[in-house]
Amino acid sequence: MNDMRLPISLLPLELNEVSFVHRGQTLLDRISLRLEGHGKILIMGPNGAGKSLLMRLCHGLLKPTNGQVHWASNANGKPPRQAMVFQRPVLLRRSALANLTYALGINGTPWKQRKPMAWQALDHFGLTAIAHRPARVLSGGEQQRLALARAWLLKPEVLFLDEPTSALDPAAIKAVEDAVVDFHRQGTRIVMSSHDLNQAKRLADEVIFLYGGRLIEHSPAEDFFSQPQTARARAFINGELVW
Template sequence: MNDMLRQPTDTGTGIAPLAFEAVTVTHRGQPLLGPLDLRLAGCHRTLVMGPNGAGKSLLLRLAHGLLAPSAGRVSWEGTTPRQAMVFQRPVLLKRSAIDNLTYALAVSGTPRPERRDRAREALARFGLAPLEKRPARVLSGGEQQRLALARAWLTRPEVLFLDEPTSALDPAAIRAVEEAVLDFHRRGTRILMTTHDLNQARRLADDVVLLYGGRLIEHTPAERFFTQPRTPEGQAFLRGELVW
């Protein structure tokens, strides 16, 4: 593997590495992603970046098993970890905020007597306690994202996938979501997150995956990427010149 694709090493985590081997995704014969070779290891916060259409969301869906590659292999090099995913537009039930959480606990097999207390604890952690009886689908965009994160928190994921979770949110909501992401990571959760926001990536990333036109351009420690990108595409992206 060449230097520009070398990721940080962290052997202090029990989370299995995730490997993409010669992965491609096509639709009606048109290539959308790949061929892609990528290995993600350690308990890092990996930010996936690139212009619109670069393949960021496809990569996340492949990683979480929501999409099968057209060719190649996506696999965990060991025991498959517990996972959760938060989408750009949260998928919430037509129920109250707390009932969205108790339903998730019921599905996961949590005994009924424990569900409401655990749900209330999660609501409080994410600043949603006053809204527990509010219908989830009438909450603001930022509140819905925090509810989705609270639901993920209850599953105790070892890996959390986030697809543009702060898109179209106001600054206060963005800050709340970012603080929640950091809270997950402090608890030992590996983060794989897409974003189009360079400043957000600077705040959150341990390492950066840069995609362009469905190809992997760089996988680089964040500090190096933002100071010395190794490719012309990386340099152009930081200048705001890399477009689809």
Template sequence: MGGWLQLENLGLTEGGVRIVADVTLEIGAGRTAILGPNGAGKSTLLRLMHGLLKPSAGRVAWPQPLSQGMVFQRPVMLRSSALANIEYGLALRGHAPDERRRRAQAALERVGLPELAGRQAKRLSGGEQQRVALARAWALEPQVLFLDEPTASLDPLSSREVERIVGEIAAAGTKIVMTTHNLGQARRMADEIVFIEGGRLLEQTPAAEFFRQPRTDAAREFIREEIG
């Protein structure tokens, strides 16, 4: 395999329950969306990729070390300002105070929230917090950014803004791997689809092909149900 991220017979069992089972795939260029019904194991697979969970079987292989970031569906905000939340991650990476401030302010500009720099992050709306979380990740200039249902709890306007920001992060050269249950979002944002059900990989297909002619009955049924 030759992708920048390789999963080999990856599995996770917790409490006797198999959550991810024998997943083998590689991820290369472009934006990848992990799709599947509720309980399919999408978020668990993403956390295994990022190293937040240790697999019970198989392995996650990075042929070359790449810097990573992750943004969750409900981002964790420190009890400090939006700007300080972004500076915190930069401080952990060892950046000097002046550099932290410069990069944090630039990141808030890029996500369209410079006027909220001094506001308490925990008091921001859900959409604003998610944009701060994206700014915090973007300021670190990750080569790979994992996103777990980044718009699942947001209103349509906030969702569109998050999609815009993610598109700009990708255009700047960061590889995006995201989970979503939103077919429209996957159509708009993904170059390839990884479709899982019951913790098993059923399809890894270019996005246009997946939506035009899914290969499995499970994927066809998923699309039918989501379209309604």
């Protein structure tokens, strides 16, 4: 059957022998993987394993030294349908509300719709009371929720989250995890890095395990946690692999 009317999907995303070398050091080493389906992917691995680098390469913030990163479709001048949320959110020197209306403007949303949409997103993420505060004075948890609200407005097909909860207290962590689940329910594909095993067990459908810039395992979360295939992954799960 002809499915021309379906929206064109960004996925699958394929990485073919992707390496990233900096000053002679191989930081990511011939990574091949294919991302498709609908589950939440957690990228795990000790400090310095290459989790952030891998997501930055996928998102297009860095170019691989070798190999290819290939999305099934590209933006073709339309607003990008992938978003990235960082450990320390990148926010503009303006109010929380204005950070959202600005992002909508960049995304081509008509002027009249920007404020109502931004207020809706602030409400959804429990940020209405701080709408007029400068984004940069917000607490870490509030800033992270604002970054999520901004991503929410862009309705991404894929959302990369780089250790979004590493600097947050338990209540703020729960708010971010709830938001991740919410994004996923709305059809966004989640790719998130974390070193927190309990968080990964709560959220992951699939795990990508990196060590020393290499992809060591890519498996369903249940298999990864119950029967890891490699000694390194076993050591990591047992808390014995620090870097």
